[in-house]
Structures are given as structure tokens and as C-alpha cells.
Amino acid sequence: MTKVRLKAFAKVNYALEVRGVRTDGYHEISTVMQSISLADEVEIKSIEEGFEFIVEPEDAHIGSPEENTVYKAWKLLGEVFDLRLPVRLHLRKEVPTGAGLGGGSADAAAALVGLNQLFGLGLSDAELRGVGLRVGADVPFCVSGGTAVGEGMGEVLSPLPAPPPHHLVVAKPVGGVGTAEIYRAYDEQPRAGSTFVAQITKALRTGDLAGLAKGLGNDLAPVTKGLMPEVRALEEELFLAGAIGVAMTGTGTAVFGIFDSEGEAHAAERMLRAPFVAACEPLFHGVMIL
Secondary structure, eight states: OOEEEEEEEEEEEEEEEEEEEOTTSOEEEEEEEEEEEEEEEEEEEEOSSSEEEEEESTTOOOOOGGGSHHHHHHHHHHHHTTOOOOEEEEEEOOSOSSSSSOHHHHHHHHHHHHHHHHTTOOOOHHHHHHHHHTTOTTHHHHHHOSEEEEETTTTEEEEOOOOOSOEEEEEEOSOOOOHHHHHHHHHTSOOOOOOHHHHHHHHHHHTOHHHHHHHOEETTHHHHHHHOTHHHHHHHHHHHTTOSEEEEOTTSSOEEEEESSHHHHHHHHHHOOOSEEEEEOBOSOSEEEO
């Protein structure tokens, strides 16, 4: 094998609760994450030496190559297992950045899975998740995908039943707000405990779509909406387009709505006036080898 192509699937947070601040300054959270069919594509080809990185489109906002999650995943995998992994990696971006959709984490997960496949390393998912955690807290989930509760920083995973059939419409405004800024603003505001995770978990265990839609929630949403009112406006548009439940994912600024049918989702997709809109559906895996 000299080349492998993969899909790197985004995620949404059906629920996100902030539980407190750790001694290292990071926040403890509890969240329910779901893989969705919105995806980037990663192609990895073996070469003679080094690491080459190509990104499409050229104006994709992914930062410098050395700071990209894909490069970090490649570098860490080689260091942890003392491996020489010369590759050309081609990343085709479809998942918007700065959205809370886990696009960068998904790309890193796909890189780890693809390198494991290309070089026949025989590493287990647990080993790949361990490397992925050093790249970012969402990478372990993106390696496994599906539906899961995430505790700690989101990396302590417990699988949940797949959701009842439904479709989603994801929308994102032009701008973004930094994760650190959102958490700082959250810490400055008084808050009461929420029960989003318990409600979503119950709905998933009972296959209750109405309960799932009603239980959606995100402790960080009020903060992000305060910093960027366009997020609230998109939520309102999704409800007007027929969504039975709406929430912001991650730290934002993307929001998503739940719809009963594919036809309703595509009709809503055409109605929304946002720079990025995509109809998609829940998936049972985080990475797929093509």
C-alpha cells in the first residue's frame, strides 16, 4: 500500500455542561457528542522522506502547517513509537474552522488512523486515542466516533446508544470567537447547574427523538451569543425553518437544528441565509477509510 484516503467526520455536541476549573487551568466538562456526515477528506501517500502538506482550498483558515493538528498528529505518532513516517498529506477542507464542529480534531484522528493503515503499524484504537489526546481533547472521540458521553476535558469516553433517526442542518456565521475568550467570559458570569447531559442521555437510551430535541443545551451558548449575536439569529432562523430542536455546538459559532426528515432538512438548508449551511445526518463512526 502506498496511499490511503479517508473521511474525517465532524461532530456536534447534543449537550455540554461546564463542571468547573481544573488546577491546570483547563475546564472540566460533561458532554454528549455525536459524529455527523459533514466531513473533510484526507489523503496520505508514502514518500521517500520528510513530511509534505497540501491543503485545499488554498484559503482555508488552518493556521501555519506546524500548528495544524494533522502535522502534530504525524509528529507525535512518530515520536511516541519511534517511527519514521515519510508522507505527503493532502487535506481537503469542508468542515468550517472556528465552529465547534471538531474539524481539526477529526483531521488529526484521520491522520492517525491513516498512518496506522498505510504503514501497517497494527496500533489499537486505544493507542491511537492516547496519541490523539496529546493533540487535542476531542481527538480521542473523533478516532472512535459514534455517540458518547465525554467527561474530564471530553476525553474520558463512555459509549451511548445511537440516536433515533433524524437529520440535521448545521449553520455558521462569518466570524468566530476564540475558545479561551469564551471560557474567560463564562468564568466571569454567575451560573446555575444544568442537566442537559442527563436529559440527552435519557432520550438516547429510550429512543425518544422529541426528548432529544427538547433536551439540547450548551452552558457556553449564552456567552458566545453575547459576544456574537449572529449565533442567536441563526438559532432563530433554524426554528423558523422547522427545526424541532436547536443548539450551539462546542464553543461555537456553529449551530445546528434537528429535523424529522431529510426533505425537511434540505428545505431548511435552502431557506437559511448563512455563509455556511449544510444538511447532514448522524453517523456511527468518526473516521472512514475509502
